[in-house]
Amino acid sequence: MQSKSLLAFVDDLYEELELWYPKLRLEEDGYVTRAAGLEIKTYAGKHGYPAVADLLIEEARSADFAGLLIPGGFMPDKLRRYPRVLALTREFFEQGKLVAFICHGGWIPISAKILDGKRVTGSLGIKDDLQNAGGIWVDEPVVQDGNLISSRTPRDLPAFGRAMSEFLRHG
Numbered sequence: 001m002q003s004k005s006l007l008a009f010v011d012d013l014y015e016e017l018e019l020w021y022p023k024l025r026l027e028e029d030g031y032v033t034r035a036a037g038l039e040i041k042t043y044a045g046k047h048g049y050p051a052v053a054d055l056l057i058e059e060a061r062s063a064d065f066a067g068l069l070i071p072g073g074f075m076p077d078k079l080r081r082y083p084r085v086l087a088l089t090r091e092f093f094e095q096g097k098l099v100a101f102i103c104h105g106g107w108i109p110i111s112a113k114i115l116d117g118k119r120v121t122g123s124l125g126i127k128d129d130l131q132n133a134g135g136i137w138v139d140e141p142v143v144q145d146g147n148l149i150s151s152r153t154p155r156d157l158p159a160f161g162r163a164m165s166e167f168l169r170h171g
């Protein structure tokens with residue numbers, strides 16, 4: 001039986017909408033999102049909205065989750081410096097589980113080296129980074145390539161949420 005839980009990375013300066021919209025959208029489908037951080041604590045988003053990490057990244061296991069959500073903001077630039085974050089991202093990808101990232105969230109899959117030859121999108125601010133990592137840049141609200149689902153900015157969240165929900169329902 002597939003897990004009805006998702007893992008989401010969180011740290012200070014995460015983009016609130018890019019965490020909370022998918023979390024709430026997928027709750028409608030019966031999924032629970034666990035926020036994983038470097039510490040068990042409350043993190044402040046870019047606009048001050050809090051998110052509580054209830055799981056340590058070091059203790060998170062891909063086997064316990066149906067997928068991974070990587071919100072943007074400045075958080076991904078910090079977290080991509082941690083080997084466990086990158087290893088966990090690769091595990092989800094290699095197991096064919098959902099790896100969903102939006103805006104600057106693409107920095108983590110870039111550093112995890114899982115984008116070579118994959119169609120992706122993200123913030124225009126990291127377009128060159130995505131391409132330099134071997135990704136094939138597509139300027140669309142949501143792009144799916146296998147188990148990778150990417151989106152550009154908060155304005156694309158409805159399409160991002162639908163794509164995540166569809167993937168989790170049907171694979």
